[in-house]
Amino acid sequence: MAEAVNIKRLAQELNISIATVSKALNDSYEISLKTKNRVWTLAKELNYTPNPAASNLRSHKTKTVAVIIPCVANNFFSLSIKGIEEIARQYGYHVLIYQTHENIEAEVAFTNSLLNGRVDGILTSVSSSEYNSEYYTNLVKKIPLVFFDRVYENLDAVKVTTDDYEIAFQATEHLIECGCTKIAYLYGLENLPAGKARFAGYLDALKTHGIAADEQPVVKYQDDEELNLQHIKELLKEYKPDALFSSIEEFIIPAYCACREMDLKIPDDVKILSFSNLSTAKLLSPSLTTISQPAFEIGREAAKCLFKILNNKQLDDEQNIILKSVLTKRESTGC
Amino acid sequence: MAEAVNIKRLAQELNISIATVSKALNDSYEISLKTKNRVWTLAKELNYTPNPAASNLRSHKTKTVAVIIPCVANNFFSLSIKGIEEIARQYGYHVLIYQTHENIEAEVAFTNSLLNGRVDGILTSVSSSEYNSEYYTNLVKKIPLVFFDRVYENLDAVKVTTDDYEIAFQATEHLIECGCTKIAYLYGLENLPAGKARFAGYLDALKTHGIAADEQPVVKYQDDEELNLQHIKELLKEYKPDALFSSIEEFIIPAYCACREMDLKIPDDVKILSFSNLSTAKLLSPSLTTISQPAFEIGREAAKCLFKILNNKQLDDEQNIILKSVLTKRESTGC
DNA sequence: TTTAATTACGTAAACGTTTTCGCCTAGCTT
């Protein structure tokens, strides 16, 4: 470690006070350009970088934000993080990652552990296991917080989401136009606004086209691959739907497998469509019609909002930013 | 924020010194159980959590590690992070994420920015753009560092890798057993040990089976989807290989697309096999034979090693931990 | 009974910054 290079060292070598050095490093107007230059060149020469702990302690700024998400190993979230990280770089912020694994207790525990000044702000996509509105109502008063994709409603906080209702409506209409009348729904995120909006869009599209919405079968997501497969197979056997509307990516593999195991041809016997950020959707057998959310953009947008808040910039206007998803029609719906 | 709750506050309310409070919180042997209990209950009551900056500053421990990787939005890395994060939770560590986008300057800049005490240790999977051995030779003396998957060799640091040579050899033999004799190689990570080992395994398998290794065509990876597609198409047209050995996941989409555009049937006209952590490999059309690395395990293993070092535990024996990849034969190689 | 050891706690310095406040000098203004 040699002798540490800190402000004191710089001050000694330059025969000036540590206050002057600190101010010079922060480009304060109090310091003459001449002195600043002396400080800057020596700092560069000695490879000086300020100690973040000391700086945090004194200034109460950490230049760090936390991202709290259910799981990193998910196309949507890893793309979001990519977006967040890119913006964080531009603003010179550091990014901490926390995975909740859809566990609300873990979510609360992580969040609480960040309130002691470890981070300046939080980006979060909440767990689907429960809806603890009270907790977040209090939380948003304590720390700058931006929600993305999976949000709590009616809170005084920025939320970045997508047009779940509209795109689900549109996707359902697509299935109807393809001749489907028995459209089963694979239901995920049922506790969250996003999940409810998707389901609502689906139901309303059915109603609009005179299809009895309440007769359509629904399979709810379980955190168990085998179980989902089982449920979908039962669904296919008992209701013989002509389409599956999958509201989350996690249903794709069990849905495809179920059809194969039951010898149902996609799209002839049953059409499939899913929310998904899978890059290989077009390579599936058959290629999959998807609703893909702009995950990367969501991450970027959410991060930008947070940094604006942290830098006391005025947010353009709205607290709700809604990005558009895109429906890509492929073979699995006969296109 | 109300009045901040810190050690001083606890000390006042309990009529003891702040030193006693600090020691009690850290469960020091110097403090009686009675006093500890008083401190603990009040701390819980007031929701006290220690200020990390102050703690870091004084103790030089951050309980934080950094993960430096090329990109989060990649199946291998997102799975690795998932593993790292899980272990970090167990040890009570926080995880910072940095993406290099395969840019060696960014990699060096990030790493340097972490040397001022921001983190206790670093987990890294290095950029493929260049091989700056000198930098890392110096770095490992400055901070605990664990490499995973993409490593620098001949360094005094722990490295967690996979059996790239052996599995590439085995996969090549699989192609040969399927009757292939003109096996083109889609070459990624050529600057790194992992990339070289894969290529060497491929070449040696060819030689072992009496196939002229130096006559096999090679396409090197470019950071441009369109270009890779173009090159593969040219390869297919000019050399008419009967198999493609893809050494990285990024070649899958262009390879499949190239075959489709040129009306080549997989696996009849050309067989394909790829290193990949794609969860949907079995759903591709046709399903893809893969070599999948235990990404999640690699992350876990690497993190465990780092935390052992940070806790001054003896590492079991070796600095090189080598995990096994698995070859899954599917339709794309005719299985 | 004296001395040594142990237990339980307090004092104060230290970690490396940022920031308030005050001082000094040079250059103006009257």
Added chain:
DNA sequence: AAGCTAGGCGAAAACGTTTACGTAATTAAA
């Protein structure tokens, strides 16, 4: 010549911990 202003800098406190060291009271050893 006296008074002002502004520019440039330094002294010192503060941020919330941890920890080396000291000390008083109690217990154990002699």
